[in-house]
Amino acid sequence: MNFRQFAFAAGCFAALAAPAYAETHVTVLHVSENPAQKAIWQQIADDYNAAHPGVKVELKYLENEAFKAKLPTMLQADESRPDLFYSWGGGVMQAQDKAGFLQDISKDVAWESDLSPTAVDAFKVDGKTVGVPFEVGEVAFYYNKKLFEKAGVKAEEIKSWDDFLGAVKKLKAAGVTPIVVGAGEKWPMHFYYSYLVMRLGGEHALADAKAGKDGGFKNQVFVEAGKKLQELGALEPFQPGYLSTKHGESAGMFGDGKAAMDLMGQWLLGMQAPNSTSGKGLPAEDIGILSFPVLPGGKGKATDTLGGINGWLISKSAPPEAVDFLKFFSQAKYAKAAAEKAAYIPVVKGAEASFTDPQFKRLADDLSKTTYHQNYFDQDLGPSVGRVINDVSVAVAAGQMTPEAAAAAIQEAADQQ
């Protein structure tokens, strides 16, 4: 390459890199791999750009793990900091707020009254709004209707924990693996522990433990929940080799009809088919949904739900257009479109009516009628304590750790924060 060629190439590069004319950019960083969801978001961004000359909203994608690893660094510098970015709420969001990376938008979000209040609250830190939710999820038992029939188990009769354990025994006796769990990745098992804590201790259990009341995580609720989990594990309800099974594999096993139940988030519905051996999975009409059973004497209700709440956080240097875009984003028409396509469960009130997919409709109904919605424990508690909950859930279920030791391990992690 001689000098003139070089100069020409450099000139071209500069021309491409420099913005043609001054316009406000709003970068949105997300981790979604769901094609239907991404299509709707792209549509919203395009609509917004068309309606607002001089503003350009750009969606940028980073793979989940890469996103988590890079974000702390990206937030440090003005050049790399996204204006809006994906969040699971909880402990990580609080850390981001404490470090001063988030913008307080409390004054600009009066329109949030159209959204589910639980979801809106999930993006507040110390009473100030730092983000806007867009979707909620629900963890529930998905069951294989044919296998339930084969074992003579009636889903509608499973109300209490004892009913549930009875069903597990019946399934085992009929030669059916009762439950599939991807315990190799640990977090799938923490759904059991979380729900048991919620059903036993009700809506204040986790908050009280975090605040250190009654011995923090060493209190009776967490120990008792561990005992129930151990009780379940002692029945050996999981597929053989469950300790090394990954999440994707477990979804495939459910799709192959190798196990009767899977306690999982709504994404299982989309995952079971592509991960199954045949690639077809179970037909939708063979999959039923069952709420986590209640515990007699527990403070939690059957209508309390556990599930993710995802939203957009606003970084400290974001222009006012970013908040304006979120308002545009949260319109009912887009939520309805998401519901019609069963792309995700939007948080806009009334969107549940637009679901035509029966399973999504059921989940959206549950969520709209929820008496208490809890974010995933491992998100709520932040990565440090959260991962310990995941670890001990597996260890307790496998009988490798006593419920007392598990509770103490969580408290120890909380103390080290």
Next chain:
Amino acid sequence: VPASGLATFSEAEAARRDPKGSLSLADVTYAEARTAAPAYPEPARRMTLNGWAVVVIFLPPALLLFTVFVALPITEAAYYGFFNWDGYGRPEKFIGLKNYGYLIGNATFNRSLINNGLVIAVTLIVQQPLALAVALMVAGRTTGAVWFRMIFFLPYILADVAAGLIWHFMFDGSFGLTSVITGALGLKPYYLLADKTWAFSAILIVILWKYFGFYTMLYVAGLQAIDRALLEAAEMDGASAWQRFWHITLPLLGPMIRLAIFFAVIGSLKLFDFIPPLTGGGPFETTNTMVSYLYYFGITRMRFGYSSAVGIVLFVICVAFAFGYRRIVMRDD
């Protein structure tokens, strides 16, 4: 370098010389080879102007790269190791040596150390002799040797993570290779990766399979560099195949073996890539290595101060080994 190898050999050989002098011809050859080696010129006592110019021109790029990518990050890690820091903002919560305190007596970290030790042991006791044996078989110019060399080397070319994923399926009890074996023997399906006592052996098997080809190639290169005249001379003197191997090949291969062991130990200490696809450190945190411990208990938990402390411990162990080994074992190479 070869001169010193010969020196070691001749000295050792002189001490245990066969009284019948059956190896005399070989000895003479070595003695000649040794004296024939040119003496190195005395290094200049004072730097010439030319020498300084070389330093000024060539040192800064290397020094800069070393500083930016090695020295600075390590210093920073050492600094962060004193903080309770989640990676957001600047580290502010100074906690002194507490991060190191958490490490001492931590069962999972101890297990990781033991696992690293196991990797080193298996690499040295099984992998290196195996690689040497295979190298002896395929180093010659016999037909097919080149093909075998390539086949043995193939696993090394594969990315570690890809290899880990493949073996994850192989070890699967319901549809992997394991299931074929248990099925043929009429046994119950066995899930090696879910067995807390034996899961780490799965990782050892994969390491063995993946890297022995690399060391085989190192030894093949070493073997091909040995002067065939020495072996032929020894053969004429009536040395058996074992004597030739033990008294000629092995000592002459010494520098290569010491180098291979150096690579093997350092590689074992920083082993990471196989752990996430195979076991993710489970079941019950029994299959972590120091680096996977750092990743799973530091980085993914956003405990950057703690992971820095683990990194420093790992760094100290590696540096102590590297310097110690080069000082003591590779002194003459």
